[in-house]
Amino acid sequence: MKRVIFxxxxxxxxxxxxxxxxxxxxxxxxxxxxxxxxAKFGLFIHWGVYAVPAGVYKEVQIKNIGEWIMNRGKIPxxxxxxxxxxxxxxxxxxxxxxxxxxEAGMKYLVITSKHHDGFALFDSxxxxxxxxxxxxxGKDLLTPLAEACKKEGIKLGFYYSQAQDWTHPGGAAxxxxxxxxxxxxxxxxxxxxxxxxxxxxxxxxxxxxxxxLDKIAVPQVKEILENYGGxxxxxxxxxxxxxxxxxEKFLPLLAxxxxxxxxxxxxxxxxxxxxxxxxxxxxxxFPDRHWEVCMTMNDxxxxxxxxxxxxxxxxxxxxxxxxxxxxxxxxxxxxxTAEGEIPQPSIERLKEVGQWMKVNGEAIYGTQxxxxxxxxxxxATLKGQNLYLHVVTWPADGKLKLPLxxxxxxxxxxxxxxxxxxxxxxxxxxxxxxPTQSSDQWLPVIKLDIEGTPAVVxxxxxxxxxxxxxxxxxxSIAHLFDGDPLNTWKPVAGENKAxxxxxxxxxxxxxxxxxxxxWKPWDRKRQDFELRVKDKEGKWVTVISGKTRGSGxxxxxxxxxxxxFRLDLAGxxxxxxxxxxxxxxxxx
Ligand code: FHN
Numbered sequence: 001m002k003r004v005i006f007x008x009x010x011x012x013x014x015x016x017x018x019x020x021x022x023x024x025x026x027x028x029x030x031x032x033x034x035x036x037x038x039a040k041f042g043l044f045i046h047w048g049v050y051a052v053p054a055g056v057y058k059e060v061q062i063k064n065i066g067e068w069i070m071n072r073g074k075i076p077x078x079x080x081x082x083x084x085x086x087x088x089x090x091x092x093x094x095x096x097x098x099x100x101x102x103e104a105g106m107k108y109l110v111i112t113s114k115h116h117d118g119f120a121l122f123d124s125x126x127x128x129x130x131x132x133x134x135x136x137x138g139k140d141l142l143t144p145l146a147e148a149c150k151k152e153g154i155k156l157g158f159y160y161s162q163a164q165d166w167t168h169p170g171g172a173a174x175x176x177x178x179x180x181x182x183x184x185x186x187x188x189x190x191x192x193x194x195x196x197x198x199x200x201x202x203x204x205x206x207x208x209x210x211x212x213l214d215k216i217a218v219p220q221v222k223e224i225l226e227n228y229g230g231x232x233x234x235x236x237x238x239x240x241x242x243x244x245x246x247x248e249k250f251l252p253l254l255a256x257x258x259x260x261x262x263x264x265x266x267x268x269x270x271x272x273x274x275x276x277x278x279x280x281x282x283x284x285x286f287p288d289r290h291w292e293v294c295m296t297m298n299d300x301x302x303x304x305x306x307x308x309x310x311x312x313x314x315x316x317x318x319x320x321x322x323x324x325x326x327x328x329x330x331x332x333x334x335x336x337t338a339e340g341e342i343p344q345p346s347i348e349r350l351k352e353v354g355q356w357m358k359v360n361g362e363a364i365y366g367t368q369x370x371x372x373x374x375x376x377x378x379x380a381t382l383k384g385q386n387l388y389l390h391v392v393t394w395p396a397d398g399k400l401k402l403p404l405x406x407x408x409x410x411x412x413x414x415x416x417x418x419x420x421x422x423x424x425x426x427x428x429x430x431x432x433x434x435p436t437q438s439s440d441q442w443l444p445v446i447k448l449d450i451e452g453t454p455a456v457v458x459x460x461x462x463x464x465x466x467x468x469x470x471x472x473x474x475x476s477i478a479h480l481f482d483g484d485p486l487n488t489w490k491p492v493a494g495e496n497k498a499x500x501x502x503x504x505x506x507x508x509x510x511x512x513x514x515x516x517x518x519w520k521p522w523d524r525k526r527q528d529f530e531l532r533v534k535d536k537e538g539k540w541v542t543v544i545s546g547k548t549r550g551s552g553x554x555x556x557x558x559x560x561x562x563x564x565f566r567l568d569l570a571g572x573x574x575x576x577x578x579x580x581x582x583x584x585x586x587x588x
Contacts, residue, residue, distance in 0.1 A: 032259050033273060033290055035155065036233075038366040039107035040324050041357070042157070043350075044294055044333035045097070046112050046301035047141075049119045051338040052083040055304030060182045066335060067302030070117050070166050071174070072181030074190050077167055077204040080117065084134040089340025092141065097342065098148040104350035105357025105364070109149065110157035110235050110331060113142060113224050115302070118167035118216075122227070126219045129167050146228040157233025158224050160217075162250065163240045163267060166200075168216045169207030172240040175199035198241065209241055218249050225257055234260055239267025263292070275486075277328075280551035281319060283514035284581060285327040285369055287483055292329040295319065297346050303335040310345045313352040317442045320353070320364065321390040325379035327369030356442045360414050363388035363445045372403060373459040374512045374585035376556060378443075387454060388414075389446040391438065400432040400446070401588050403457050408432075410449030415440035429588075458483075460504050461565075461584040467501040472576070480582045485516035485552075490578040498577050501566045502584065509561050511587035513544070514554035516580040526550040527577050528570040533562035540566055559587035 050067045057073040064072050070080045101109050114120045120130035123140040127133075131141050142158070149156040165171025175194050178187040178201075190201050200206060225231060234254075239247075247268025254260060262272040275291035285291065297316070298307045311319075316332065323330045334346045357364065367381035367388065377400065378392035391400065405428055413419035413434075422433040438444040466477045470491040479487040480500060491498035504510075513531055530545035543565075544557050550572075565584055569577035 029273070033261065036108070036261055036329065037290060039155070040329050040364050040367070041104070041106045041320060042108040042110060042155075042292075042329065042331045043101040043104070043106045044110050044159075044301070044331045045336065046115065046159075046303075046333060047121065047336045048112060048115050048302060049080070049083045049087050049117060049135075049338075050115070051303040051336065052086045054338070055300070055306055057182070061306055062181050064180065065296075065302065066300040066304035066307070067112075067115050067117070068176075069181075069302075071176055071201075074178050074181065074184060074186075074201045076202045080167070081129070081134065084119065084129075085136065087131070087135040087338050088137045089141070089336070089338060090137070092336075092340030094141075094145040095148040095151070097145070097336075098152045098154050100342065100347060100350055101154055102152055104354040105361055106154070106332075107365075108155035108157060108232065110159055110233055111142070111145065113158040113160050114165075114220060115159070116161045116164040116166055116173075116238065118161075118165040118171060120220065122224065124220055124223055126216055126223075127168065142224075142228055150229065155232040156228070157235055157261075158228070158231055159235040159237060160221055160224060161237050162213075162217050162221070163209075163242045163246075164238050165212060165216065166205060168212055169205060170209050170212030171205065171207075171216070172209060172242075173199035173201075173205060174238065174240045210246070213246055213249050218253070221250055222253055225253055225260070231257070231260060234262050236263055236265040236267075236272070239265055242267025244268035274329075277519060277551070280519075280549065281322050282326065282328075282485060282519075283516045283552040283554050284483070284485055284583065286485060289486070290329075291327070292331050293319075293323050294331040294333065296333045296335075297349060301333050301335055303337050303343065308345075310349070313349050313356075314442050316349055316353055317356050318392060321379050321381075321392075321443055324364050324367060325370040325381055325390065352442075356440075359440070360443070360445045362386075363390065363414065363447070371454040371456045373457055373462075373583070375402070376511065376588055382454065385450055387448040387450055389432075389448065391434075391444050391446060394438045394444065395434065396436070398434045398436045400434055402430045402432065403428060403588060404430045404448075404450070404454055406454050407451040408448050409451060410447075412447040413439065414445045414447055421446075459583040460508060460510065460586045461502050461582065464505065465503050467503075469498045469500075470495055480579060483581070485581040488518060488578055488580050490576050493576065495576055496574050497568070497570045499566055499568045500579065500582060501564060502582070504563050504565070504584065507561055507563045509559040509587040510565065510584050511559040512554070512556045512585040513565075513567075514552065514581075514583045514585075515548065515567070516552045517548060517550060518578050518580055519551050524550040525572040525575070527572060529553070530568040532566045532568065533560050534564040534566070535562075 055066045062073045121141040123132040124130045163172040178184045178190040247266050263274045263276045264272045275286050275289050298309045300307045320330045334342045367383045370380035379390040381388045408423045411421040416439045424431050472490045475488045475490045480489045527548045531543045532540040535541050571577040
């Protein structure tokens with residue numbers, strides 16, 4: 001294989017962890033986003049007719065996420081519409097939902113006004129496939145929710161599936177093999193049909209996508225933007241079959257709502273305001289972009305009666321801390337039942353996260369990303385002269401080491417106001433002496449008062465020269481070390497096994513690596529990796545190996561000394577490997 005070496009101009013200012021606000025956007029855009037960046041934590045609500053089958057069709061548990069049951073089960077339109085007759089959320093209490101979000105410490109919520117099944121939770125004048133016309137409940141569900149949000153001071157967002165619509169003729173349908181849902185006896189015939197019909201499985205879905213957009217999607221977006229007292233967020237989803245021209249149909253509506261925040265899922269190349277990593281926490285933040293991780297509390301967005309795979313409260317708190325320490329927001333989902341109840345396990349977890357937020361919320365709200373690229377024991381956030389240390393692994397010897405030279409003038413444990421600590425500072429480090437056990441049931445947070453602004457400690461690989469087995473013409477090796485996980489390195493076509501290398505400039509102890517992988521929620525791919533270090537004899541010695549998560553990967557290891565590191569990669573299913581960012585961090 002041909003070796004290609006590129007020497008990079010050092011990019012110190014593009015270090016991975018910037019604690020500055022995004023720079024590329026206009027000042028007015030910053031003002032518009034301010035409440036959102038300060039808020040950090042929001043509630044996602046996936047609710048619709050799919051809560052009636054709740055993951056079961058023809059007495060079979062349909063695989064995958066609950067709100068996709070119509071597509072995964074290949075349920076004909078007329079049959080699916082019958083479920084609406086059982087959608088009667090008499091226990092719906094919008095005020096209680098909003099109060100629950102508030103109790104959890106959330107500052108905004110986003111609800112599915114219409115998901116891919118095309119069913120609207122509002123009274124739409126352009127269809128009868130909505131809660132008012134098609135269900136025994138017969139009342140708009142979003143009006144009282146909007147009122148409750150206003151009353152409780154919670155910002156309001158509506159999710160709207162602009163492209164996929166499996167009920168209105170012409171709507172898009174992502175093509176999924178029938179067997180991925182269940183052992184459907186008609187799989188072969190259905191798959192042959194979906195192949196010829198843009199993913200549709202029922203002739204009732206046929207029609208022109210442009211007509212669907214003009215007659216259903218665009219008018220409905222106008223309805224939701226105008227009828228609920230003004231939205232704070234419009235959350236697009238899955239731009240299946242969208243192009244620039246189709247996306248532009250929505251733009252005049254958006255222009256009338258200058259404060260509206262939108263995401264990057266409209267399609268047609270429109271970036272919107274936010275990146276939306278789904279079901280994973282990116283290895284690094286996104287410089288110059290706002291971003292929000294959306295995540296389920298179990299394994300489904302829409303209610304499924306048989307999904308009991310709940311994340312623990314502690315796990316949810318750690319995720320919130322991790323996301324916020326990288327400069328992002330966390331949009332955490334609940335999937336209410338067809339009767340209108342948020343599942344009890346979700347309620348319990350939200351209340352417990354709220355207890356933690358009551359004590360530790362100041363380490364979350366209004367903070368900036370950690371100035372440290374990596375800390376072996378946890379995470380950090382920054383707000384003015386306060387540095388918040390989120391101590392995931394409490395030090396057994398009671399000594400917490402931090403690469404900080406700023407003078408520390410105060411130390412507080414947020415969960416224990418009586419806590420006393422000593423601080424010593426020398427040789428570029430601060431050591432904080434802690435009691436040998438934490439007094440917080442969940443994630444303890446230590447607040448430091450510091451003088452001045454902490455220096456950003458970038459990964460030791462930032463802006464360093466790299467090499468690779470080859471580089472595709474569309475990519476660049478510089479992308480690996482520029483701090484931007486939205487651009488890519490990949491080898492030339494056909495090279496399923498490839499390597500990348502970095503020269504750190506001098507020998508040093510390294511104890512953590514991470515990579516960012518390209519992401520779309522619908523094509524996550526795992527890659528084989530082997531991290532190696534060059535030893536004194538020039539031999540490559542394995543440090544750690546395994547499979548990536550397919551959405552980025554990060555690992556700590558016993559410190560290894562080295563100057564040259566190499567990452568061997570193999571792409572999934574014979575494809576070329578792809579990496580957007582490769583980070584090495586120095587041991588503390
Ligand atoms: O297909 C949807 C899915 O049902 C869910 O709504 C998530 C939430 O982000 N978005 C899509 C997949 O990316």
